[in-house]
Amino acid sequence: MQNELWRWSATRLATAIRNRTISSREATQSALSRIAAINPVVNAVVDVIADEAMAAADVADARVKLGEATGPLHGVPVTIKVNIDQRGRATTNGVVAFRDLIAAEDSPVVANWRKSGAVIVGRTNTPAFSHRWFTGNALHGATRNPWSAALTPGGSSGGAAAAVASGMGAVAHGNDFGGSIRYPAYACGVAGLRPTPGRVPAFNPSATAERPITAQMMSVQGPLARCVADLRAGLAAMATGDARDGGWVPAPLAGPAPARPIRVAIAPTPFDDVEPAVSDAIRKAGRWLANAGYAVEEVTPPHLQEAADLWHRLVINEERRFLLPAMREHGDEACQRCMDGHLDYAPEVDADGILQGLSRRLSLVRAWQLFLEQHPIIVLPVSHRLPFRDNLDQGSRDEVHRMMNAQRSLLAIAVLGFPAAVVPTGLVDGAPVGVQIVAGRFREDLCLDAAEIIEAHVAMPTPIDPRG
Numbered sequence: 429m430q431n432e433l434w435r436w437s438a439t440r441l442a443t444a445i446r447n448r449t450i451s452s453r454e455a456t457q458s459a460l461s462r463i464a465a466i467n468p469v470v471n472a473v474v475d476v477i478a479d480e481a482m483a484a485a486d487v488a489d490a491r492v493k494l495g496e497a498t499g500p501l502h503g504v505p506v507t508i509k510v511n512i513d514q515r516g517r518a519t520t521n522g523v524v525a526f527r528d529l530i531a532a533e534d535s536p537v538v539a540n541w542r543k544s545g546a547v548i549v550g551r552t553n554t555p556a557f558s559h560r561w562f563t564g565n566a567l568h569g570a571t572r573n574p575w576s577a578a579l580t581p582g583g584s585s586g587g588a589a590a591a592v593a594s595g596m597g598a599v600a601h602g603n604d605f606g607g608s609i610r611y612p613a614y615a616c617g618v619a620g621l622r623p624t625p626g627r628v629p630a631f632n633p634s635a636t637a638e639r640p641i642t643a644q645m646m647s648v649q650g651p652l653a654r655c656v657a658d659l660r661a662g663l664a665a666m667a668t669g670d671a672r673d674g675g676w677v678p679a680p681l682a683g684p685a686p687a688r689p690i691r692v693a694i695a696p697t698p699f700d701d702v703e704p705a706v707s708d709a710i711r712k713a714g715r716w717l718a719n720a721g722y723a724v725e726e727v728t729p730p731h732l733q734e735a736a737d738l739w740h741r742l743v744i745n746e747e748r749r750f751l752l753p754a755m756r757e758h759g760d761e762a763c764q765r766c767m768d769g770h771l772d773y774a775p776e777v778d779a780d781g782i783l784q785g786l787s788r789r790l791s792l793v794r795a796w797q798l799f800l801e802q803h804p805i806i807v808l809p810v811s812h813r814l815p816f817r818d819n820l821d822q823g824s825r826d827e828v829h830r831m832m833n834a835q836r837s838l839l840a841i842a843v844l845g846f847p848a849a850v851v852p853t854g855l856v857d858g859a860p861v862g863v864q865i866v867a868g869r870f871r872e873d874l875c876l877d878a879a880e881i882i883e884a885h886v887a888m889p890t891p892i893d894p895r896g
Contacts, residue, residue, distance in 0.1 A: 433458035438598035445503035452503030456485035459505035472590035473550035499544030522565035536629035536670035544665035553587030556763035566760035574894040582612025589616035595891030607838035617860030629673035693803035736836035744774035769828040849875035
């Protein structure tokens, strides 16, 4: 049994460790053995932390024997993305020049997962500067999608998604500024959660300056896992407050029960480029929710196009000022080409244009909140296309623009600041497909409740063996 513990969910592992049916040492050794067997093919975990993980597992087991209180991830093997600080490890962010940037202390997410008893077995890959929907860089190499090397594993948390999809840890940490949790979850056929900004504290002690305003508004930390219950556990463990993040909000993890039946808006074709397989997934999810008692209506929420355009207008133009110089100096070739594509796609605006965009954002949020009063849950595409072929962002201008257009439903949610869960709905010609479930601010519980209904109808064969 111990040799197969890498297949178990986080919640199952935590319960068995708490009951002393298994030990954290056994679970951790199983995960490390799986990494040794599979990671040479996938290259998702770029920093394996075996000795420290086994020592942490022994501490977790000792605390269980002493009858101490345990957290939701107690003794569970997890991974951390290489773009946040973890004491004693390099915060490379996929950049060669940062390979020796050793963190002196933990970021809040790492500290919170440690407090919950999680055992960190490794750090996962990201593109340079965490700035692509693909995962490869000149420092760590390319991560493979476990389903097919021809497909992107997503980005920027592609290493995190590929790791959990193939059994290298039960829960993975990721972050999401423009879809970097949701798109990798979609591409790798796992579940992912973009929490509301302010839900999970964020801060990199190694940073030499505060994050730009759009990152403060839109970038979030969140979990990826093979099942929705593990997203709940991962969120509960990482959402504890930390004084280093002045934007953290002490909101309860569960809000008041909405009126029944809960009204759901599904939008199978919010744009004219949505592929039939993606629209079919939205409608299928709607039927499953309707069968579970939700009141489902096919209606598109307001201003999706404008919200997606606003993401590019705000984020990319701020990056022209703050991130572009570092990318030009330290970014690898793929990173440079990706950024060129964003710069070409996004109209250049001056500082007044950014201020006007920030002002307009509030109007869009207001319209969405009024819509959410009538439809507390919205089901949208993650991407308008099935997972892209790998490195599509290195292609022609037309290919890149079509790729950007396909991510509009993804980007709109980030700029609006609502939580969203991604859950797979199955496979289409061997490629994963799934849906994005959106709810009001700090109503991750509603997203996850609906995601669990959908998940119950889908038998995704994860963890998947990429060697098969």
